Amino acid sequence: MPSYKPHIPRIVDPDGVDTSIEPRAMGLTTDETRAAMVKQTGGDPMVDFEGTSNPYIDYQSIDLLLSLQHPRSPGYDEMSFFVMGQVKELLFRGLHFELVNAQMQIRQDEVGNALQILHRADAFVGYIADSWDVLTTITSEGFNEFRDHLSTASGQLSFMYRHVEFVLGNKSRGLADAHRNVPHVWPAILEALESPSLYDDVIALLARRGMAIDDEALDRDWSEPYAPNPSVEAAWREIYETTTANDEIHRLGEALVSLDQQFSIYRWRHFTSVERIIGYKPGTGGSSGVGWLEHVTKHHFFPELWAIAN
C-alpha cells in the first residue's frame, strides 16, 4: 500500500458515546405498528428521532463499536489489519455460539437441530477463511510499518479463538494458561478447557445409539487434546458402511468432516498469508511464526472421520 501517513476520518465524537456495555433501552415494533408507520411515512424511510441517538445505533451500540478502531502507527495498512482483527473476533464469537448450541442439541439427541446449526457454523468458518482476501492485501513492507506497534500481541492470545478450538476439542492447557492473569476471561476459558467438547458429546451420542465405544473415549480428562480412538473409528466406519446419506448420524459425520475441512482451509490461508507477509521471521506471540502455523494446518478435530476414508 502507499507509504504515506493515512488520514483517519473522524466518524464519531467520542464525548457523545455511551460507553456502557449493557444493552441499550429500546422499544418493540410489530407488524401492526410497522404497517401504521409506513402509512405515516408514505413509504419513505423514517428520519426523525427523539433524544440523541437512533434505534439502529442503539440496537448494536454501533457508535461504541465504531469508536474502537485505534491504529497505533503511521503505517497505512494498520487500519485494515485492525478492522479485520476485530471482524474476525466477532466472527469467532458467532461461530462459537453456533458450536456450543449444536453441542447442546446433540446432548438432547436433537440431531436434526444440530445439523441445521452446524450448517451455519460451516458458513461462518468459510467466511472467516475468506477474511484473508482483505488481509493478504497487506504487503510485507506495509506490515513492517506497524508490526512493532503490535508489541507481543498475537492472534495466539485470542481467547475467543481459543474457545472455538476448545469447543471443537483441540485443548491446550498451555495456551489456556496465557489467560490465567485475566480475571474476567480466565474462568470461562478454564471451564471450556475442562469440559467435554462438541466431539466428546457426539461420541457419547454414538454410544447412546448403540455403538460399541470404549470407556476411555466416554470418560476421560476433558482438558487433554482429543486423541483418535479405534472404537470410535470402527463406529464411524460401521455407520458409513451400513447407512445411507439420509441417516441423521451419517449426515452428522458429513457435517463434522465438512466443518473440519473448512477449518483446515482457514488455517492454511492464515499460514500461506503469513508466510507471504513475514516469511519465516518469528511471530509477535513468541512462536516460531510460520513454522508454528504450518504445524497447526495438519490438525484435524475429528480424526476418525478422516481415517475412515483410508
Ligand code: HEM
Ligand atoms: C496479516 C497479518 C498477520 C500475521 C503476519 C499473523 C501472524 C501470526 C503468527 C506468526 C502466528 C503464530 C503465533 C505467534 O507467534 O504470533 C499467528 C497466530 C494466530 N493468528 Fe495471526 N497473523 C496475522 C493476522 C491475524 C488476524 C487479523 C487474526 C484475527 C484475529 C489472526 C489470528 C490468529 C490466531 C487465532 C492465531 C493462533 C492460531 C492457533 O492457535 O492455531 N491473525 N498469527
